[in-house]
Amino acid sequence: MPFIPHTEEEIKRMLDTIGVDSIDDLFDEIPPELISSRLADVPERMSEMEVTRYIKQMAQQDGTPLCFAGAGSYEHHIPAAVWQLATRGELYTAYTPYQPEVSQGTLQVIYEYQTMMAKLTGMEVSNASLYDGASALAEAVLMAVRVNRKSKSKTILIPDTLNPTYREVAYNIVHNQNITLKSIAMDVTTGTIDRDSLAEFADDDITAVVIPQPNYFGLFEDADALTQWAHDKNALAIAVVNPISLALLKAPGEWAENGADICIGEGQPLGVPMSSGGPYFGFLTCKKALVRQAPGRIVGRTTDLDGKVAYALTYQTREQHIRRAKATSNICTNQGLMVTAATIYMALLGNVGLKKVATACLNNTESFKQKLKTVDGIELLFDGAGFHEFVIRVDGNAETIIEKMAAKNIVCGYNISEQFPQLGQVILLCATETKTEADLDFFVDNLKACL
Numbered sequence: 260m261p262f263i264p265h266t267e268e269e270i271k272r273m274l275d276t277i278g279v280d281s282i283d284d285l286f287d288e289i290p291p292e293l294i295s296s297r298l299a300d301v302p303e304r305m306s307e308m309e310v311t312r313y314i315k316q317m318a319q320q321d322g323t324p325l326c327f328a329g330a331g332s333y334e335h336h337i338p339a340a341v342w343q344l345a346t347r348g349e350l351y352t353a354y355t356p357y358q359p360e361v362s363q364g365t366l367q368v369i370y371e372y373q374t375m376m377a378k379l380t381g382m383e384v385s386n387a388s389l390y391d392g393a394s395a396l397a398e399a400v401l402m403a404v405r406v407n408r409k410s411k412s413k414t415i416l417i418p419d420t421l422n423p424t425y426r427e428v429a430y431n432i433v434h435n436q437n438i439t440l441k442s443i444a445m446d447v448t449t450g451t452i453d454r455d456s457l458a459e460f461a462d463d464d465i466t467a468v469v470i471p472q473p474n475y476f477g478l479f480e481d482a483d484a485l486t487q488w489a490h491d492k493n494a495l496a497i498a499v500v501n502p503i504s505l506a507l508l509k510a511p512g513e514w515a516e517n518g519a520d521i522c523i524g525e526g527q528p529l530g531v532p533m534s535s536g537g538p539y540f541g542f543l544t545c546k547k548a549l550v551r552q553a554p555g556r557i558v559g560r561t562t563d564l565d566g567k568v569a570y571a572l573t574y575q576t577r578e579q580h581i582r583r584a585k586a587t588s589n590i591c592t593n594q595g596l597m598v599t600a601a602t603i604y605m606a607l608l609g610n611v612g613l614k615k616v617a618t619a620c621l622n623n624t625e626s627f628k629q630k631l632k633t634v635d636g637i638e639l640l641f642d643g644a645g646f647h648e649f650v651i652r653v654d655g656n657a658e659t660i661i662e663k664m665a666a667k668n669i670v671c672g673y674n675i676s677e678q679f680p681q682l683g684q685v686i687l688l689c690a691t692e693t694k695t696e697a698d699l700d701f702f703v704d705n706l707k708a709c710l
Contacts, residue, residue: 522545538596556572557572
């Protein structure tokens with residue numbers, strides 16, 4: 260976006276029209292103690308050449324370390340064509356399609372995205388994205404409460420094996436709406452849901468059950484049994500999935516006898532770079548019977564008066580459009596650019612490509628585990644099957660080891676010791692298709708040195 264300066268004369272004319280003496284008067288409601296006179300670490304002015312050099316120097320501080328961290332954000336190979344196309348002007352700047360007659364391109368991209376996500380998750384309907392996976396879970400919880408009107412308790416069961424960030428975000432969004440989130444205990448020997456702990460909810464009124472697949476530790480839960488347990492309790496089953504893993508795993512729409520009711524997750528693995536935490540996008544798919552309570556928007560395909568294929572927003576229950584406070588969503592925009600990139604990514608790879616990526620992740624993870632078994636001073640926790648993450652317990656302080664590995668230009672997983680103190684000093688490691696045998700050997704050799 261170009262910088263458009265205003266002359267002193269233009270500024271004075273604007274202020275005179277508004278009826279104030281200075282620009283500062285426009286912000287007089289801000290307490291003085293909150294106002295910073297200047298940014299201490301930002302130079303007052305630079306030439307274009309100086310700014311370019313300064314920004315490059317700042318960027319180089321991040322470096323390009325070998326990354327073995329996951330925990331919800333994953334390094335995958337992104338074909339060059341994805342962002343070459345996504346950053347074309349007509350796609351990069353596309354805005355909310357309020358006028359379908361001039362937004363056919365945007366609408367078609369969203370429609371294709373919905374189709375792909377519905378097929379990938381085995382569900383009947385997909386919305387047009389949410390902010391990220393964590394907020395998508397909160398939206399799914401709110402949706403479940405609206406849908407399951409037979410349940411009066413507004414109680415959602417969330418397992419301790421779910422990503423802790425998802426649990427925290429969901430709690431922050433829903434707890435003031437008289438919704439109760441109850442934990443399902445984890446079996447510390449298997450790293451999966453403690454099935455025996457479900458007995459304590461046998462007589463409870465449960466609105467929905469959240470089922471992560473794979474879970475936070477990369478392990479596979481018994482999704483069929485958990486979904487059936489939820490349905491036997493007249494509760495909804497909310498699936499939380501990794502989209503890449505679905506190229507190999509049974510789709511949530513096929514879990515148990517009738518499938519999960521709602522499926523959500525983080526779309527970042529589908530062609531979106533890690534980018535220091537964002538922007539990402541959340542996806543939400545569901546059964547067609549529940550579509551009236553789905554948040555966000557849905558694009559439909561039809562024909563125009565000339566018989567040509569046309570696209571339009573067929574569903575948009577935002578508070579701006581309908582029912583105000585009773586709207587099913589206050590999402591004011593879908594993550595359009597990220598969704599465009601994901602759609603291009605899925606179209607380029609196709610079914611076969613996604614399966615190859617997922618298979619490479621599985622193979623790398625198994626190879627990584629075998630190599631780490633030769634390292635003294637660590638222990639591989641949990642021996643169940645999983646996707647591309649696993650947990651190691653270390654002798655000594657996990658954070659110290661991570662810092663030592665960082666000095667060797669390696670991002671050594673994610674320290675989850677504070678999140679799961681019952682496991683001891685533990686690190687969550689990840690190996691996607693981007694890792695080679697040489698990368699794995701390099702990690703192991705350096706870890707031995709650090710230990």
